[in-house]
Amino acid sequence: MGIYTTLRPLLFRLPPETAHALTLKALALAGRILPQRTPDDHILACTVMGKNFSNPIGLAAGFDKNGEVMGGVLKLGFGFTEIGTLTPVPQQGNPQPRVFRLPAQEAVINRLGFNNLGHVAAYHKLSLFRARMARRGESALIGVNIGANKTAEDRISDYEKGAVRFAQLADYLTVNISSPNTPGLRDLQALPHVTEIVARVRAAAPDTPLLIKIAPDLDMDEALAIADMALAKNVDGLIVSNTTIDHQAVLSARHGDEEGGLSGQPLFAASTAMLSEIYPLTRGKLALVGVGGIATPEHAYAKICAGADLVQLYTGLIYNGPWVIGKLRRGLAELLRRDGFENVAAATGSDHR
Numbered sequence: 001m002g003i004y005t006t007l008r009p010l011l012f013r014l015p016p017e018t019a020h021a022l023t024l025k026a027l028a029l030a031g032r033i034l035p036q037r038t039p040d041d042h043i044l045a046c047t048v049m050g051k052n053f054s055n056p057i058g059l060a061a062g063f064d065k066n067g068e069v070m071g072g073v074l075k076l077g078f079g080f081t082e083i084g085t086l087t088p089v090p091q092q093g094n095p096q097p098r099v100f101r102l103p104a105q106e107a108v109i110n111r112l113g114f115n116n117l118g119h120v121a122a123y124h125k126l127s128l129f130r131a132r133m134a135r136r137g138e139s140a141l142i143g144v145n146i147g148a149n150k151t152a153e154d155r156i157s158d159y160e161k162g163a164v165r166f167a168q169l170a171d172y173l174t175v176n177i178s179s180p181n182t183p184g185l186r187d188l189q190a191l192p193h194v195t196e197i198v199a200r201v202r203a204a205a206p207d208t209p210l211l212i213k214i215a216p217d218l219d220m221d222e223a224l225a226i227a228d229m230a231l232a233k234n235v236d237g238l239i240v241s242n243t244t245i246d247h248q249a250v251l252s253a254r255h256g257d258e259e260g261g262l263s264g265q266p267l268f269a270a271s272t273a274m275l276s277e278i279y280p281l282t283r284g285k286l287a288l289v290g291v292g293g294i295a296t297p298e299h300a301y302a303k304i305c306a307g308a309d310l311v312q313l314y315t316g317l318i319y320n321g322p323w324v325i326g327k328l329r330r331g332l333a334e335l336l337r338r339d340g341f342e343n344v345a346a347a348t349g350s351d352h353r
């Protein structure tokens with residue numbers, strides 16, 4: 001863990017959102033002063049949704065909601081980053097406190113409620129960042145996660161607005177219908193609603209890869225129905241999964257009964273099991289992004305063998321610090337070689353063979 005062994009107790013003395021704000025400041029600085037990162041081991045390279053990733057490990061949505069630290073995040077070694085969730089109009093989210101650490105479980109409960117600066121602010125940040133990268137001849141893979149304002153009268157049209165706004169700038173769009181922190185949002189996972197969202201977003205952004213992010217709390221039948229619809233309607237993939245509202249595993253912990261979505265270690269098994277159920281149905285026809293409880297190379301590898309083409313993490317970063325990404329890159333390359341895989345794609349879904 002290195003320097004983070006010293007830093008973590010200090011950060012953990014601060015309220016989670018203060019620590020996060022400080023981390024964002026440090027990453028903004030890191031983006032400016034850190035040298036280019038070391039190139040990725042070629043065994044980690046993969047092509048997913050027609051995009052070339054130098055490694056399959058991404059930063060999950062919610063960490064850099066407004067696209068403020070994309071350069072710093074990518075310099076840490078992530079293969080891609082996903083900004084958002086962004087709503088058309090800025091909103092403050094729920095009253096604080098609304099983020100809780102559960103250190104013994106390496107977990108977090110959050111009920112932020114899509115606090116973000118809105119489409120316009122993020123659009124400007126992302127266009128400036130893209131222009132800067134282009135001037136330097138560099139490239140960056142950035143997904144944009146879109147959602148709906150809490151008070152929107154027509155939530156579905158908020159997704160369409162996101163697609164219109166970010167179609168040209170995003171490497172992929174994620175339709176987030178699985179946050180537990182906007183009342184009623186998860187109801188959009190019902191098949192008629194999600195089908196309409198997909199139709200409207202697809203029409204607004206026909207050439208931008210499209211992912212749907214689902215909740216681990218869906219019945220398996222519901223998840224499989226969404227996967228079926230995604231296959232039929234030309235969706236590029238699924239992100240499995242968002243946080244869970246099932247707090248059973250942490251009820252004895254301090255804060256374990258706080259309302260909100262649970263992430264980190266207690267989410268690993270359920271989100272990986274869901275991935276593993278979906279893969280046999282989609283088998284390479286949909287890209288699958290495995291998220292939930294990744295903190296070690298073994299975790300990332302397990303998601304890939306269960307069916308993930310790409311993986312993402314957020315909570316693992318809070319408990320293990322920014323150096324975890326270097327460990328994940330090195331460790332994943334070792335695991336692939338140990339088991340005789342030529343690349344990530346060869347290992348994807350290998351549990352099912």
Ligand SMILES: Cc1cc2nc3c(=O)[nH]c(=O)nc-3n(C[C@H](O)[C@H](O)[C@H](O)COP(=O)(O)O)c2cc1C
Nearest residue numbers: 060061062085110241242263264292293313314315
């Ligand atoms: C504090 C916090 C805020 C989050 N905000 C978002 C968000 O805005 N949109 C989203 O799609 N997911 C959000 N997530 C969910 C993560 O992207 C991820 O799906 C989930 O935390 C599981 O991964 P993890 O166990 O690696 O954290 C958030 C998670 C946390 C911990």
